[in-house]
Amino acid sequence: MDITVKLFATFRFGRFAAATRQYPPSTQISEIIDELQIPVSEISMIMLNGRHADPDQRLRDGDSLALFPLVAGG
């Protein structure tokens, strides 16, 4: 199935800004995070099709996943 993955800020470093990628059916969000080697502790917000999501949620063909790193400096 096709999943569009959007990465924000530092998550793009050495990866990509946005890409539509192939994954096996019912892949979990956490599996994509692992595949991209993004430390879970650095993720501030996960959005799936514009709604907040948990890492254990399973994906469907055509889903759009966005990962945001923690930004908290002042």
Next chain:
Amino acid sequence: MDELRQFLAERAENGLISWASQVAAAERFRTTLAQVEETALLLEILPARYQRNRQAINIAQQLTLFQGVVAVAGCGGLGGYIIEELARLGVGTIVAIDPDVFEEHNLNRQLLSSPARLGEAKVESAAARVAEINPAVALVPVQIAYAPKNAAQLFQGVQVVVDALDSVSTRLALSDSCDSLRLPLVHGAIGGWFGQVVTQFPGDGTIRQLYSRWVEGKGLEQRLGNPSFTPALVASIEVAEVCKILLGTGNTLRNRKLSINLLDMEFEEIRLDGQDKAVGQ
């Protein structure tokens, strides 16, 4: 008071009153520059220092700003620029909250810092700066850390709170305090080339959404640091939000996060549905 009004009306030219006349009025009538400014604005006489604000901000709005009370939590990278801009804008009372003193590593970006001010309390530098650039504005220095237990006292009479803090746990606590005190909160955060701004009204819960996965620790700013331009930009957007809230005009970043990427020069709006509470709440 009638004499003050008459004095200001006589000194006004084309609806403007000069700074020299404001100072002369304060001395002659033994009153404060703040009182002179409010009296002038009530007479629909614009202090000449604000003449480039109009037509963006009209005289009635300038009076509203002057009667406004804004608290700035954190007087570092973001807070310094926010205070500067609020004072120049003409917001009448600014409550500046920060327990820290300036250190050398602040000099790359913190507007109120300078070599001569190293070791000085940030809120005292803020008071000195505001007294220099707009003496009609009251800067209330509060050299303590914001904490939930002092929120009610810190924010007494405050209309808008600005989040210029640097820790997630304190930001979340501030968000909760503003919620329970029914105060709008303008959130800004920075790290390296990146930043974000959200305006939260009571009950929105948007700041908790931004950090819904956070468990502990700092963000990407810990590795990337903060160059000079990111705080200036994010602070300016925060001040524009404060201005609109005080004036009740325009559209704010309510229920939407402005995600800023200065490395790729991308500004992206992320919708945060007010009904879509953070996962796990």
